Amino acid sequence: MKAGIIVLNFGEPEEPTAEHVVPFLERIFYTNASLEDQPTDEARRARSRQLAERRAPGLIAEYEEIGGSPLNQQAHAQAEALARELEARGHDVTVYSAFQYTEPLVAQVVAQAREDGIEHLIGLPCYPLCGFSTNVASLNDIQTAIDNLGWDGVKFEGITGWHRHPGYLELRADTLRRTIDEGGLDLTDGRTKLVFSAHGTPVKYLKEGSGYGSYVKEFCRELAALAGIDEYVIGYQNHANRGVEWTQPDVEAVIADIDADTVVVDPVSFMHEQSETLAE
Structure with a gap:
């Protein structure tokens, strides 16, 4: 076989232009169209286009900031x-x-x-x-x-649901340990804190049965234990494009409130660098 x-x-998008960014965003918003009540598919597509055009300038600026x-x-x-x-x-x-x-x-x-x-x-x-x-x-x-x-x-x-695979956990733990060691940091000194930054999700999806919130907590708990870290905080990268409720706490609020001289941030929801890891 x-x-x-x-x-x-x-x-x-390969290029940070409206020509490339708007269709990209439009597809994302359409995939998540169920977050709002729209009577027809035509209305869902029109709303997705509206949201994409509104979000595009900010995202284009982020792509330009990180060099694409x-x-x-x-x-x-x-x-x-x-x-x-x-x-x-x-x-x-x-x-x-x-x-x-x-x-x-x-x-x-x-x-x-x-x-x-x-x-x-x-x-x-x-x-x-x-x-x-x-x-x-x-x-x-x-x-x-x-x-x-x-x-x-x-x-x-x-194939899905592999966030607790031993090989992947060890890969991420090794990266975390190396980052701390190479920076000469000590997470036990009371002034250095670890923040796991997870991509947020609308609460509606969690209420409909998505296990994403549990997976985030499981992964961060096991990653921290494997890396020998006792204390950490989880924050969520949220997007308020539709005005719906998202996972909390928001990572910006976590960073603003944290009592530390040095903060180590590990974006846990992605394997590759992108706007979610570099710009946010």
Whole structure:
């Protein structure tokens, strides 16, 4: 059975211009359109466009501040590294890279996999903490693309919920330990604090059954223990575009209130650098 893996990522615009940023944001807002009550699909798309145009100037400024997003390049490199590793282990697997909100879009890559004769398709979201608009939405995008193509013969499986995998935890703990050691820091001196910054999520998703809030707490607890750290604070990167309730506390409030001379911030929701890790 010919196998293929689609490595799924968020995607960010390659150029910080309205031409690229507005469609990117529009796709994100449309994916999360259920946060508001809109009577028709046309209304949901119009609202998504409105929100995208309103948010775009601020995001463009962030991209300019960080010199453009490195996410897509890093995501493609990750997929290429996975392909090399699987080949070295004797697996005959075709590895693809797809993005939810910029090209190559998931539907485009699924169509390519079908053309390539893939019989067993595996979706691998590169989000350690399973959330609605990331892991769930990206795997749903694959299934929707398969259905739209009428691709009846393919076996599809999704991999998610790997934030407690020992290998990943050790990787993150090692990075945290090295950051502290190289900075000559001491988290037990009373004046140096650790903040885990997690991407926020609308509370509505948690009430509807998403385990994201629990996953954040589990991951931070196990990461801190593995790194030998007793005290830390969790803050959330929230977006008030729709005026709905988000996870708390907000990371900006955490930083403003923290009693410390030095703060170590670890963004835990992503594997690659992007605006969420560099600008925020």
